Amino acid sequence: VAMDIEFYTSRPLHKGDHLFRSGDPLSSLYAVRSGSIKLYIHSNDGDEQIIGFYLPGEIIGLDGMEHNSHSCSAVALETSSSCTFPYTQLTDVCKKIPALQDQMFRLMGREISYENKLLLTISKKSAEERIATFLSSLSLRFRQLGFSADEFKLSMSRQEIGNYLGLTIETVSRIFSRFQKKEYIAIDRKYIQILDRPSLEG
Numbered sequence: 001v002a003m004d005i006e007f008y009t010s011r012p013l014h015k016g017d018h019l020f021r022s023g024d025p026l027s028s029l030y031a032v033r034s035g036s037i038k039l040y041i042h043s044n045d046g047d048e049q050i051i052g053f054y055l056p057g058e059i060i061g062l063d064g065m066e067h068n069s070h071s072c073s074a075v076a077l078e079t080s081s082s083c084t085f086p087y088t089q090l091t092d093v094c095k096k097i098p099a100l101q102d103q104m105f106r107l108m109g110r111e112i113s114y115e116n117k118l119l120l121t122i123s124k125k126s127a128e129e130r131i132a133t134f135l136s137s138l139s140l141r142f143r144q145l146g147f148s149a150d151e152f153k154l155s156m157s158r159q160e161i162g163n164y165l166g167l168t169i170e171t172v173s174r175i176f177s178r179f180q181k182k183e184y185i186a187i188d189r190k191y192i193q194i195l196d197r198p199s200l201e202g
Helices: 087-096 098-124 127-144 158-165 169-181 197-201
Strands: 018-020 028-034 037-042 048-054 073-076 081-086 151-153 185-188 191-194
Touching: 028 087, 048 158, 081 087, 127 151, 127 158, 127 169, 127 191, 127 197, 158 169, 169 185
Parallel strands: none
Antiparallel strands: 018 073, 028 081, 037 048, 037 073, 151 191, 185 191
């Protein structure tokens, strides 16, 4: 017997508004409809550590599934909206519709693979390779979501990219300028165009 999930659109988030905070009980999962969201945690010394950026079509809230409370915070990088659905409904529907459960496992697997790729990127690669991997990964995600893979908006700041990749803002800016000079990419304010993918991906 199939059951319907009740999706509803949450109120629009403005830049800096939180979708949820670390420690909040897991009540819903969220699908980004527009804009972009960053996930972050606070380190032991209280500093913010960004652990992910989420784009339209991607699911947020899976971090709360293990302990029924969110382990990180989600904040809008720009004006954003999301579809919200109660987590309890999802678990009920997954019991009735195995295909949906399979899809959720694939989503979780994809999120884990992104995290593993980031860990590998930070620990093993140079600053240039980290940024090249970051841009290539974003490009792939945009393509999988049905958007252009060669021209897209970077809604996150250079400082946020540096935080995510373990680099200073000066290093991020310098490498972006170097990539642009080598004509790997073109930058127009917040928009990136990939001009030479083979050289960028090295």
